[in-house]
Amino acid sequence: xxxxxxxxxxxxAFIGFLTAGDPSLxxxxxxxxxxxxxxxxxxxxxxxxxxxxxxxxxxxxxxIRALKNGVNAExxxxxxxxLRKKTEIPLVFLTYMNPIYHYGYAEFFERxxxxxxxxxxxxxxxxxEKSELKADAERNDIDLISxxxxxxxxxxxxxxxxxxxxxxxxxxxxxxxxxxxxxxxLSSILTAIRRVTDLPAAVGFGINTPEQAAAxxxxxxxxxxxxxxxxxxxxxxxxxxxxxxxxxKRMKDALTQK
Amino acid sequence: xxxGRFGEYGGQYIPETLMNEVIRLEEYYENCKNDPEFMQExxxxxxxxxxxxxxxxxxxxxxxxxxxxxxxxxxxDLNHTGSHKINNVLGQVLLAKKMGKxxxxxxTGAGQHGVATATAAxxxxxxxxxxxxxxxxxxxxxxxxxxxxxGAKVHPVTSGTQTLKxxxxxxxxxxxxxxxxxxxxxxxxxxxHPFPTIVRDFQSVISREARKQILEKEGKLPAAxxxxxGGGSNAMGMFYNFIxxxxxxxxxxxxxxxxxxxxxxAATMAKGEKGIFHGMKSYFxxxxxxxxxxxxxxxxxxxxxxxxxxxxxLREIGRAEYYPVTDDEAVEAFEYLARTEGIICAIxxxxxxxxxxKIVPQLPKDENVIICLSGRGDKDVxxxxxxxxxxxxx
Numbered sequence: 245x246x247x248x249x250x251x252x253x254x255x256x257a258f259i260g261f262l263t264a265g266d267p268s269l270x271x272x273x274x275x276x277x278x279x280x281x282x283x284x285x286x287x288x289x290x291x292x293x294x295x296x297x298x299x300x301x302x303x304x305x306x307x308i309r310a311l312k313n314g315v316n317a318e319x320x321x322x323x324x325x326x327l328r329k330k331t332e333i334p335l336v337f338l339t340y341m342n343p344i345y346h347y348g349y350a351e352f353f354e355r356x357x358x359x360x361x362x363x364x365x366x367x368x369x370x371x372x373e374k375s376e377l378k379a380d381a382e383r384n385d386i387d388l389i390s391x392x393x394x395x396x397x398x399x400x401x402x403x404x405x406x407x408x409x410x411x412x413x414x415x416x417x418x419x420x421x422x423x424x425x426x427x428x429x430l431s432s433i434l435t436a437i438r439r440v441t442d443l444p445a446a447v448g449f450g451i452n453t454p455e456q457a458a459a460x461x462x463x464x465x466x467x468x469x470x471x472x473x474x475x476x477x478x479x480x481x482x483x484x485x486x487x488x489x490x491x492x493k494r495m496k497d498a499l500t501q502k
Numbered sequence: 503x504x505x506g507r508f509g510e511y512g513g514q515y516i517p518e519t520l521m522n523e524v525i526r527l528e529e530y531y532e533n534c535k536n537d538p539e540f541m542q543e544x545x546x547x548x549x550x551x552x553x554x555x556x557x558x559x560x561x562x563x564x565x566x567x568x569x570x571x572x573x574x575x576x577x578x579d580l581n582h583t584g585s586h587k588i589n590n591v592l593g594q595v596l597l598a599k600k601m602g603k604x605x606x607x608x609x610t611g612a613g614q615h616g617v618a619t620a621t622a623a624x625x626x627x628x629x630x631x632x633x634x635x636x637x638x639x640x641x642x643x644x645x646x647x648x649x650x651x652x653g654a655k656v657h658p659v660t661s662g663t664q665t666l667k668x669x670x671x672x673x674x675x676x677x678x679x680x681x682x683x684x685x686x687x688x689x690x691x692x693x694x695h696p697f698p699t700i701v702r703d704f705q706s707v708i709s710r711e712a713r714k715q716i717l718e719k720e721g722k723l724p725a726a727x728x729x730x731x732g733g734g735s736n737a738m739g740m741f742y743n744f745i746x747x748x749x750x751x752x753x754x755x756x757x758x759x760x761x762x763x764x765x766x767x768a769a770t771m772a773k774g775e776k777g778i779f780h781g782m783k784s785y786f787x788x789x790x791x792x793x794x795x796x797x798x799x800x801x802x803x804x805x806x807x808x809x810x811x812x813x814x815x816l817r818e819i820g821r822a823e824y825y826p827v828t829d830d831e832a833v834e835a836f837e838y839l840a841r842t843e844g845i846i847c848a849i850x851x852x853x854x855x856x857x858x859x860k861i862v863p864q865l866p867k868d869e870n871v872i873i874c875l876s877g878r879g880d881k882d883v884x885x886x887x888x889x890x891x892x893x894x895x896x
Contacts, residue, residue, distance in 0.1 A: 294793040295662065295779065297674045298517050304661055316791045341515050341778035346792025368515045368781070393519035395681060403518075417519060418679035 246387050247362050248286065248409040251334045252444035257285040257410075257466030258457075258496045259446055260473055261338065263306035264289050265315030267481050269323050275477065278489040280333045283496035288365065288468065289324075291317055291339035298367035300421025302471040306478065317347055321359040328360035336363035336389060336409070349377040353384040363387035363409045371403050392437065392445075393417075394428040400436040404443070411437055411445040413464065421471045423450030426460070434463055454498030461499040469495060506695025509818055511811035514694040516781045519678045527685070528696040530601050535703070540600065547592045548707065551625065552582045554589075556708075558715035558872070563842050571725055571865035573858065574872045576712045578736060579847055585877030586708060586736040587618035591687055593704035595622040598685035605629040605684045609673040611638055611666035611732065612803035612850065613645025614877055615689030620654035622687075630654040633672045635665040638802045645881055663796045666732070666806045670780055690733025691810035694781030698810050705739025712872055713743045720870050726751035726861065729874040730853040731824065732768070732804035734813045736876035741822060751823065753861070754813060755853040757799030758826030768797035770809045771817060771824035777808075784811045800829040800889065803850040803877075831856040833889055836879060848877030849886065 251257050260279040264272045276287050292310035296303065317339075324335060337356070344352050344366070356364065364386055369376070374388065381388045387409030392400055394417055404411060413433055415426045430447060437445050447460050448468030457467050469492075476491055477484045506512050514524060534540040548554040557577040565573045578586035591608075598606050606628050610616030616632040623630035632649050636658040639646050646656050662668035670693075677686040688697045691705070709727070716724055727744055729737035731754040744750040759767035767773065767787075774785040779794060787795040787807040799805045816822035832849055835856035840846045847855065851874065858873045865871065879886075887894040 295667065295671050297671050297780075298678070300675075301661075308662075311793065342786070342788065342794070343792040345776075345778045345783075346788065346790075367517050368778070370514060370516060370518050370521045372521070373513055373515055391518045393517070393521075395519050395522050397522060399518075399521065414519060417681060419675050 248334045248387050251285040252465050256461045256499045258499055259286045259468040260284045261288040261470030263310050264320045265310030265313050266306040273323055274485055275488050278485045279492045282489045282492035284492050286334045288336050288338050291337055293340045300419040302474050303420050306474045321355050324359040324361055334362045338365040341368050349380040353380040353386050356386050357384035363389050365389040401440050404437045404440045407443055413445050413447045415447050415449040420449055422452040426450055454494050457495045458498040508812045508815035511784050511814040513783050515778050516694045523681050524694055531700055544593055552588045555711040556580055561843050568862040570863040571869040571871050576872055576874045579875045579878035583618045583621050585614040587615045589707050590701050590704040591618045591622040594687045595626050603685045606687045607631045607673055607676050608687045609669035610634050613642040616649050619687050620649040620652035624652045632656045633659050633669045635669050636660045637664040690735040691738045692733040701735050702738040705735050706742040708739035709743035723747050723750050724872045725865055725869040726753055727872045728753045728854040728858045730850045731756045732806045734810040736874050740874040754824040755827045755857040757804035758828040759798045762826050766798035768799045768805050769826040772826045782811045784814045785809055801849040825857050827853040827856045846879040847875045848879050849882040851876045
């Protein structure tokens with residue numbers, strides 16, 4: 245089992261997302277550690293991209309702020325190296341194909357391994373195009389996280405059978421962002437996944453309240469929260485460590501309640 | 503060649519949410535393409551509604567002045583809605599209807615594709631929403647109102663650079679949100695498979711007609727065909743049926759804005775690098791970290807940081823050539839065509855005319871060339887006036 249799998253062992257995992265470099269890489273590092281202290285089990289680090297087509301407005305704006313700060317993949321690898329001296333929490337990148345392509349697949353995944361990264365999520369890389377970089381990811385023990393959408397239907401089996409790390413179940417149609425209600429029939433998606441794999445399945449997109457975390461956590465192996473955390477960082481800027489800690493703690497508590 | 507690929511270019515780099523839908527689109531398209539009834543219906547619309555075939559006009563004065571090969575203009579500007587875009591949207595909206603969709607969405611730059619989509623949607627009874635960069639809604643205000651007249655809702659896009667690329671981003675985001683009843687009617691030979699193929703096939707009517715027309719008029723094939731390229735749909739349409747005719751040079755003219763050595767251009771072929779964006783592997787203007795670069799052109803329709811994957815392939819195998827044309831050269835050609843032939847063409851098309859003006863004098867008089875006039879220029883008149891220092895607003 246990869247390190248990512250262990251994040252789900254014996255517990256419901258809370259996965260927190262933030263955009264690297266918003267408001268600065270030093271703060272991103274600090275907020276990741278704050279999330280870990282608050283009980284987060286895995287951290288998703290967004291490498292900012294100029295055109296994040298899967299993101300709603302909150303994370304789009306975080307991308308713009310980070311890019312304005314001149315943040316790039318190399319600096320983020322350095323941040324991961326610094327973090328690895330302080331924590332063993334599983335870390336995954338979320339980024340789009342072009343920055344990885346531009347870096348070079350082999351170079352990117354070698355660098356990721358060297359820095360101590362555990363996985364990569366690429367929203368614009370569907371199952372059919374995975375062969376593009378699968379070998380490079382595997383050779384460097386980086387889990388390529390597969391996404392499953394409400395529209396995946398018969399594709400679930402195909403995707404889940406080749407997945408690594410965990411399965412990222414997209415809760416709703418559309419882009420990332422807080423939603424008051426999640427209408428997708430997650431149970432049947434989770435059942436279909438579990439028929440083909442033992443890998444944990446975490447649900448993301450739209451989750452922002454403790455009630456949602458508790459309800460979804462009752463069925464899924466974990467929840468992924470992005471926009472709500474990014475929103476707190478947007479609001480508090482350099483002073484977000486405490487509110488991020490408190491929010492993550494509240495969410496994790498709701499998730500662990502029996 | 504691998505399905506959905508042109509050499510290594512193309513592919514389907516899109517969110518999982520859309521995968522079943524593009525697979526379904528491909529299936530429907532394959533069926534419709536081979537369905538005589540569908541093709542008959544489309545053909546009737548193209549003839550009776552869009553006004554096809556478009557004229558192949560012999561530009562006698564231009565030929566005389568340039569002193570080289572005979573110049574023919576393929577008059578896509580005379581189509582209903584004023585550009586080649588109608589060829590593609592009639593096909594795609596008809597396809598959307600066959601798929602049981604009730605709503606179409608589209609991006610637009612200059613507004614030509616938006617107007618064409620809104621038109622086809624009005625005609626075929628579909629709900630229609632258009633995404634257009636805020637900057638473009640300002641510089642093409644008349645087209646915004648035109649789309650509204652046609653019953654479409656126009657969303658100004660305020661994210662990113664507020665131009666065509668951001669309009670594509672926003673239309674993709676909208677499609678992911680409402681994939682059940684909605685088809686994204688893509689305006690160019692770009693995006694994930696099967697769009698580059700679908701759009702090329704629907705636009706290939708341009709060269710199917712032009713090839714026949716030039717053989718009738720001249721008894722020989724052209725030495726070269728010229729078309730402007732942003733995403734590259736009129737160019738693919740103009741090139742496609744000549745690809746097998748090896749003697750015919752296929753020349754794409756891209757927007758060099760204020761010059762390829764400045765930061766203000768949209769010259770993807772001259773200055774871009776390989777990348778993966780908007781669902782496809784192709785060439786893109788980008789920075790040293792793979793961030794998509796802001797692009798600039800006087801022409802809103804060419805103001806796009808990428809190019810369709812089949813163009814990338816045609817260049818790689820040496821079949822097509824691409825050259826940058828500056829704002830200055832395009833504006834000059836715009837004015838030249840108006841003065842010389844009495845034709846006010848789109849500033850996009852003027853890029854093709856500008857480069858043809860350089861090449862034609864070098865070609866022997868017994869040869870001929872075709873320039874694709876992809877659209878008419880009414881929409882650009884105020885902007886050209888301002889470029890020349892006359893403060894005219896629509």
